[in-house]
Amino acid sequence: MLVMLKTLLHTVLLPPGGPLLVAGAGAWLARSGVTARVRRAGWLLLAASLVVSWLLATPVVADWLERAAERSPPLDLTRPVAAEALVILGGGDERVAAPEYGGAPAPGPLLLERVAYGAFVAHRTALPVLVSGTAQEALAMRTSLARDFGVEVRWVEGRSRDTFENAQFSAPLLKAAGVSRIILVTDGAHAWRAAHEFAGTGLAVVPAPVGLWAPRETGMQRYLPSTAALNRSRSALYELLGDLVRRVLAALHLRRHTAWTTPG
Numbered sequence: 001m002l003v004m005l006k007t008l009l010h011t012v013l014l015p016p017g018g019p020l021l022v023a024g025a026g027a028w029l030a031r032s033g034v035t036a037r038v039r040r041a042g043w044l045l046l047a048a049s050l051v052v053s054w055l056l057a058t059p060v061v062a063d064w065l066e067r068a069a070e071r072s073p074p075l076d077l078t079r080p081v082a083a084e085a086l087v088i089l090g091g092g093d094e095r096v097a098a099p100e101y102g103g104a105p106a107p108g109p110l111l112l113e114r115v116a117y118g119a120f121v122a123h124r125t126a127l128p129v130l131v132s133g134t135a136q137e138a139l140a141m142r143t144s145l146a147r148d149f150g151v152e153v154r155w156v157e158g159r160s161r162d163t164f165e166n167a168q169f170s171a172p173l174l175k176a177a178g179v180s181r182i183i184l185v186t187d188g189a190h191a192w193r194a195a196h197e198f199a200g201t202g203l204a205v206v207p208a209p210v211g212l213w214a215p216r217e218t219g220m221q222r223y224l225p226s227t228a229a230l231n232r233s234r235s236a237l238y239e240l241l242g243d244l245v246r247r248v249l250a251a252l253h254l255r256r257h258t259a260w261t262t263p264g
Contacts, residue, residue, distance in 0.1 A: 014234050014241075015056050023049035056233040057225030059217040065236035072191035072207035075183065077124050083206055084179040085154075086125065088118035089166055089186040089194060090133020094140035104147075105140040110187070115141050117210035118185040119149035127183065130155035130174060132166045163190070163197050164246075164255060171201035171257075180204060188212040189239040193246055200250070200257035 011017050022045055029042025055061045075081070093108035100106075107115050122129050122145075131141040131153050138158035145151040155173045160166045174182065181204040186194045191209035198205045249255040 010238060014237055015053060015230060016234075019049040019053040019056070023053075053230075054225055056237075057227070057230040058223055059226065059229045060222045062229040062232040062236070063213060063216075063222075065233050065240070066189060066213045069189035069236040069239045070191070070209065070213055072188070072195060072209045074212055075121065075206065075208040077121070081125060081183060081206055083125070083127060083181045083183045085130055085174055085177075086118065086122055086127040086183045086208075087130045087132060087170060087174075087185065087198070088114055088141060088145075089163070089184070089190070090114075090131070090137030090141060090160075091187065091190075092133075092137065094134075094137045096136055096140075101147075105136070105143045107140045107144050111137065111140065112144070113211050114185055114187060115144050116149070117208070119145055119151045121183060121185060121208055122151045123149075125183070128154040128177075130157060130170060130182075132157040132160055132170045134158060134161060163194050163242075164257075166194070167197040167201050167203075167257060171198070171203060174203065182206065183208050185210060187235075189236050193239060193243045196243075196246065197257070202257075 012021065026042045026045030026047075026049060030039050030046060031042070033039035033042055091111045091114055093111035095106045095108055097103045098106035106112075118129065118141075121127075129145065129151060131138050131145070133141065135158040138156050142153045142156055145153055155170075155177075157166070157170045157173060160169050180202075182198065183206045184191070184195055184198055185208045188209040188211050191207040195205045195207045246255075
C-alpha cells in the first residue's frame with residue numbers, strides 16, 4: 001500500500017504532473033471564480049505554475065538540483081576498497097523482451113548505465129555481485145551482466161519494489177554469506193538515500209554513484225527548456241524529497257530497518 005501511495009504521489013506532485021495540476025486549478029479559478037479576488041488568485045496560480053515549469057525544464061536549474069541531490073563522492077578505485085560484495089540496484093528501466101537480443105531481457109538506457117558501471121567495478125575489484133530490484137529488473141540486469149560484460153551474478157534479489165525493500169531483502173542474502181561491507185552501485189542522486197537504507201540493516205556501505213553531474217550545455221542553451229533537463233530536475237527532486245520522507249518515517253518508527261544478523 002505504501003509503495004502504491006508513493007507511486008501516486010510521485011506522479012501527482014513532481015513535474016510535470018504537479019505544475020500542470022496547479023495550472024489547471026488556476027485556469028479554472030480564473031475562469032469560474034465567483035469574485036474578482038478569486039479570479040486574480042487563479043491567474044497567479046496559472047502564471048506561477050508556468051514559470052516553475054519553465055525553470056525546472058532549464059539546464060541551469062536542473063544542474064543546481066542535481067548537485068544538491070548528489071551527496072556521495074565518486075568511488076576511488078585507485079585506492080583499496082575493503083568490501084566483500086558488490087550490489088547493483090535496479091532502476092525501473094528494464095525491457096522484458098528486447099527484439100534485437102532475440103526476445104531476451106535487456107536493461108533500458110538508465111538501468112544500463114548502472115549495469116555497465118557495476119560491471120566495470122566488478123572487473124576492477126573481482127567482488128561477487130548481487131543484483132536487486134523487481135523480478136524483471138533483476139533478470140534484465142543478470143542477463144546483461146553475463147551476456148554483455150562477462151560478469152556472473154552470485155545473488156539475485158528479485159522481490160523489492162523500492163529502495164527500502166532493496167536493502168531489506170538483500171541484507172539477509174549478504175549476511176548469510178558472511179558479507180558485512182559492500183560497494184553499492186546506483187545513480188548519483190539516489191546513492192545517498194540508498195546508502196542510508198543499506199546502512200540501516202547493519203551493513204557498512206561504500207557508495208559507487210554513476211551518472212554524476214558534469215557540465216553539459218553551455219552559453220544560452222543553459223537557459224532554454226528541454227525535456228532532458230526537466231527529467232533531471234524531476235529525478236533530483238524525487239531524491240531530495242525521498243530522503244526527507246525516509247528520515248521522517250524512520251524517526252516515527254513507521255518504516256525502519258532492524259539490523260539483520262546471521263542466526264547462530
